[in-house]
Structures are given as C-alpha cells and as structure tokens.
Amino acid sequence: MSAHFDLVVVGAGPAGIAAAIAAARAGRSVALVDDNPAPGGQIWRHGAHLPAAARKWLVELQASSVVPFYGWRVIDHPAARLIRAESGADCTDLQYDRLILATGARERFLPFPGWTLPNVLGAGGLDAMVRGGLPIAGKRVVVAGTGPLLFAVAGHLAARGAKILAICEQAQLGHLASFARCLLSDPAKLFQGAGYMLAARGARLHTGCWPVAAAGTTQLESVTLCQGSRKWTVACDYLACGFHLAPNTELAQLLGCRTAYGFVVTDDLQRTSVTDVFCAGEPTGIGGVELALIEGQIAGLAAAGKLRDAQSLVPRRQRKLGFVAALRESCTLNPSLRNLADEDTIVCRCEDVRHAALRGRASWRDAKLHTRCGMGPCQGRICGVATEFLFAWHADSVRPPVLPAMVSSLASPGPTRNQPASLSAETAISAHSKETP
Amino acid sequence: MPEPAPTRIASTSASAPPVALTVNGVPLTVAPGTTVAAAVCIAGAHARTSVSGEPRGPLCGMGICFECRVTVDGTPHRRGCQVLCAPGMDVRTS
Numbered sequence: 001m002s003a004h005f006d007l008v009v010v011g012a013g014p015a016g017i018a019a020a021i022a023a024a025r026a027g028r029s030v031a032l033v034d035d036n037p038a039p040g041g042q043i044w045r046h047g048a049h050l051p052a053a054a055r056k057w058l059v060e061l062q063a064s065s066v067v068p069f070y071g072w073r074v075i076d077h078p079a080a081r082l083i084r085a086e087s088g089a090d091c092t093d094l095q096y097d098r099l100i101l102a103t104g105a106r107e108r109f110l111p112f113p114g115w116t117l118p119n120v121l122g123a124g125g126l127d128a129m130v131r132g133g134l135p136i137a138g139k140r141v142v143v144a145g146t147g148p149l150l151f152a153v154a155g156h157l158a159a160r161g162a163k164i165l166a167i168c169e170q171a172q173l174g175h176l177a178s179f180a181r182c183l184l185s186d187p188a189k190l191f192q193g194a195g196y197m198l199a200a201r202g203a204r205l206h207t208g209c210w211p212v213a214a215a216g217t218t219q220l221e222s223v224t225l226c227q228g229s230r231k232w233t234v235a236c237d238y239l240a241c242g243f244h245l246a247p248n249t250e251l252a253q254l255l256g257c258r259t260a261y262g263f264v265v266t267d268d269l270q271r272t273s274v275t276d277v278f279c280a281g282e283p284t285g286i287g288g289v290e291l292a293l294i295e296g297q298i299a300g301l302a303a304a305g306k307l308r309d310a311q312s313l314v315p316r317r318q319r320k321l322g323f324v325a326a327l328r329e330s331c332t333l334n335p336s337l338r339n340l341a342d343e344d345t346i347v348c349r350c351e352d353v354r355h356a357a358l359r360g361r362a363s364w365r366d367a368k369l370h371t372r373c374g375m376g377p378c379q380g381r382i383c384g385v386a387t388e389f390l391f392a393w394h395a396d397s398v399r400p401p402v403l404p405a406m407v408s409s410l411a412s413p414g415p416t417r418n419q420p421a422s423l424s425a426e427t428a429i430s431a432h433s434k435e436t437p
Numbered sequence: 438m439p440e441p442a443p444t445r446i447a448s449t450s451a452s453a454p455p456v457a458l459t460v461n462g463v464p465l466t467v468a469p470g471t472t473v474a475a476a477v478c479i480a481g482a483h484a485r486t487s488v489s490g491e492p493r494g495p496l497c498g499m500g501i502c503f504e505c506r507v508t509v510d511g512t513p514h515r516r517g518c519q520v521l522c523a524p525g526m527d528v529r530t531s
Contacts, residue, residue, distance in 0.1 A: 378501060
C-alpha cells in the first residue's frame with residue numbers, strides 16, 4: 001500500500017497537531033502519523049481530563065481535512081521523500097513533498113537497585129497507565145526524579161484518589177527557586193504549578209532527595225529514599241520515577257538531520273539540515289506544550305509555503321526560549337546519581353545487562369558488541385539515555401528499522417518508490433480503523 | 438505542560454459498554470478505553486519474564502520500553518500500552 005501527501009507529519013502531540021492543522025488550513029493535503037491509538041501525544045492523552053485549550057485543538061483537528069494514521073509507527077525511510085509505517089500486520093508507504101517531525105520526548109530513567117520490579121514506573125509512565133485505565137484510587141504512590149512533570153503527575157494521581165506519600169525532587173531547593181523565578185515571569189505557568197501543588201496536597205515535597213533502592217519479591221513493596229546523609233524506607237504500591245525528558249530523535253537521525261547536544265538543529269522556521277524536513281517541539285529542545293504549539297504552527301505554515309505567516313510567529317517562539325534554559329538548568333542531574341546503580345543493577349532491561357558488565361567498556365559501541373547492551377527491542381532508547389549520563393557514552397548511529405518491524409514490512413518491495421500513489425486517503429483511514437476498534 | 442481547570446473531553450467511548458476479554462484465559466471486564474497493559478495489571482499478571490527470569494511490568498507507558506509486550510490474539514510482541522482492549526480479545530503474557 002502507498003499514498004502521497006503534500007505533507008506528512010510524524011507525531012500527533014501538540015506540535016504535530018498544530019503543524020498538521022496549520023498546513024491543512026493552507027490547503028495542503030496532510031497525513032498525521034502516530035503510534036498511539038489516538039491523537040494528543042503523551043501530554044494530551046485521549047480519554048483523560050484535558051485542559052480546555054487541548055480540547056480546542058483536538059476538536060479542530062477532528063474537523064480538519066488532516067488524514068489520520070493513528071496506531072501506525074514509522075519504521076523506516078527506504079527512499080527519498082518516503083517513509084514506511086506499520087500497524088498490526090499492515091504496512092504502508094507514505095510519500096511526501098515535505099515532512100514534519102514532531103516525535104516528542106520520552107522520560108529519562110536512571111538505574112538503581114530494584115528499578116526493574118513491576119510497579120516501578122516512570123512518572124509519566126504511571127500517569128499514562130492510569131489514563132489508560134489502571135486503577136489508582138487508594139494506592140500509595142511515591143513520585144520521584146526531577147522536573148515539573150513530577151508535580152503534574154502527583155497532582156493528577158491525587159485527583160484520581162491516589163495517596164501521594166512523597167514527591168522527591170533530586171534538585172536542591174536553590175535550583176528550584178531559580179526555576180520558580182522563571183515561572184513568575186510567566187503567570188500562566190505559575191498557576192499551573194500552584195494547581196499541581198494544591199492537587200497534591202498532603203504530599204510531602206523533599207528536595208535534594210531520590211530513591212536509592214526499590215524492594216519487593218515479585219513486585220514493588222517499598223522504596224528507600226535518601227536526602228543527604230538521611231535514609232528511610234517507605235512502604236508503597238507504586239514508585240513513579242523519571243529524571244526529566246530525553247528527545248526522540250531516532251527518525252531525524254535516520255533521515256540525516258543534524259543534531260547538536262542531542263537535539264535536532266533547526267532554523268527559525270523549524271527547517272532541519274535536510275531539505276524539506278522540518279522538526280518541531282521537544283526534539284528541538286525540551287520546552288513544554290506552549291512552545292511546542294508555536295513551533296508546530298511555524299513548521300506547518302513554513303512547510304505549506306506560508307513563510308510570512310510562519311515568520312510572524314517567530315517572536316512568540318523567541319519569548320519562550322528563556323523557559324527552555326531555566327528548565328534545563330533546574331533539571332541538571334546531581335552527579336551523585338551516577339552512584340545509584342550497584343554492580344548487580346540491571347542497566348539494559350531488554351537484555352538484562354548489569355552495571356558490572358558495562359564498567360570499563362570504552363564506548364556505547366564497545367558495550368553493544370561485548371554485552372548486547374542496547375541490542376534488545378527498545379534499541380537502546382532506555383539504556384542509551386542512562387549510559388549517556390552514567391558513562392558519557394553517545395550512540396553513534398541509527399540504523400533502519402528504527403523500531404522492531406515485521407520481516408514482511410522490511411521485505412516489502414516499496415511499490416511507491418517509482419510509481420504513482422495507489423492508496424487513496426479513504427483507504428488509509430479504513431486501514432487505520434481496522435487497528436483501533 | 439498540562440493546565441488546571443480540566444474539562445472532560447467528549448469521548449465516543451464514554452457511554453460505551455464495558456469490554457470483556459481474557460488475560461491468560463481468565464475472563465476480565467474493563468472500562469472502554471482501557472489499554473491492554475492496564476488490563477494485564479488489573480488481572481494481576483506480569484507482562485513478561487526477562488531473559489534472566491525476572492517478572493516485568495510496564496515502565497514508560499508510551500511504547501518506548503517494550504516491557505509491556507504481550508501476545509494479543511495470537512500476535513506476539515504487541516506493546517500493551519498502545520493497544521486498546523477489544524471485546525473477545527485474547528491476551529497472553531509470557
């Protein structure tokens with residue numbers, strides 16, 4: 001199967017939605033691809049309590065001419081202006097004139113003893129599970145790690161009836177204070193923060209504090225926290241632990257887009273180093289939903305050829321960049337966190353590679369070749385981010401497929417490479433609805 | 438970041454009936470919109486066993502970590518967090 005669109009947008013979070021709507025309004029045919037069953041990305045998860053602004057965007061998306069490919073994951077870039085996507089047992093090629101990458105971010109996880117136990121999840125991870133139907137009322141939850149996501153998650157889980165026993169932020173109070181000053185310059189964000197604090201009332205905030213061990217027989221039963229020289233153990237049902245975010249840049253790297261400091265490099269109009277490939281939102285720098293929406297609109301307008309309209313939004317983007325810097329500063333990891341893992345701690349969860357096997361390895365590639373670290377189905381998305389912090393390793397290449405794929409998808413002859421599109425937009429939608437009942 | 442003053446989004450599944458499926462052959466009924474990963478947790482099962490024999494459950498909740506992969510209607514390696522429960526679905530953990 002194949003289809004041609006003026007514009008293909010990968011990622012249906014705020015940046016991708018804003019980009020798709022902006023380009024569709026400009027009269028372009030647009031496909032919006034996301035591996036989740038519904039649009040919204042991680043922050044606007046479908047079926048959840050959503051802010052009015054999110055609802056407005058989602059309603060507008062639904063009313064637009066944007067062709068949805070939800071439940072489709074992009075696995076490869078087999079030829080110029082072509083991406084291949086898979087959904088269940090189906091595979092399709094999408095041809096484009098221009099491509100917008102809005103692939104978002106994932107949580108950064110750091111290994112510590114017991115972190116592989118069931119019911120130890122990411123902060124956003126537990127939040128996503130609860131939004132996906134996991135009952136949380138009455139459950140005892142410790143929220144830990146770093147970043148404003150912790151407060152958002154604690155607030156949401158408390159609103160759903162969870163008992164938030166503690167919020168542990170690795171940053172010292174001083175770091176948070178400078179971040180708070182940045183919030184003061186942006187009242188909307190300040191109110192968000194205040195809302196979370198109220199919602200999570202009763203929860204104790206510990207700064208300069210992190211989990212040193214999780215314990216349990218077949219699942220989590222308790223977590224040991226440390227703050228300076230003080231250590232104590234808390235019995236709990238869930239540990240929601242994430243150390244801020246890491247950008248999803250695999251597809252951008254596969255396409256050859258230039259990156260710097262781990263992020264995709266773009267110009268003012270969100271153009272990457274690769275002609276006709278744009279990037280918006282978290283992959284270009286972790287800046288939150290408001291910045292993602294602006295960047296998405298700029299990318300959508302620019303990709304649709306509305307350069308003047310795109311340019312008019314650039315000053316709004318510039319005003320948000322201070323928040324990006326403050327966020328980066330406040331989420332800087334304490335070097336002591338490198339000592340969390342002991343020699344038996346699993347670092348690569350796919351292949352169960354322990355810390356002791358990785359010590360002394362020269363590089364990410366050396367570790368992969370000798371230990372299988374990063375060779376499992378997640379392709380190093382979890383342990384690669386961890387080892388970057390632990391050992392200062394950098395993944396040196398991205399190879400297709402960027403996600404595990406069916407052999408039949410890889411073997412597909414790619415009929416669209418030199419042939420006209422044979423799949424109408426309507427067929428594409430019905431293919432999608434097969435996947436998501 | 439999300440904002441306070443939440444509004445419940447109109448969902449086509451809000452008034453839909455509960456979904457009956459099986460997890461490792463055991464019948465389970467969940468609310469519409471529930472992910473397979475959540476259903477596996479509700480059933481008290483672990484999604485998978487690691488290569489060194491550890492029980493594992495979901496970590497990232499967003500299709501990145503592959504810890505919640507299960508067999509859905511005979512298809513192995515489906516990421517439970519990205520598949521919604523459907524009537525009659527057969528979910529198997531390993």
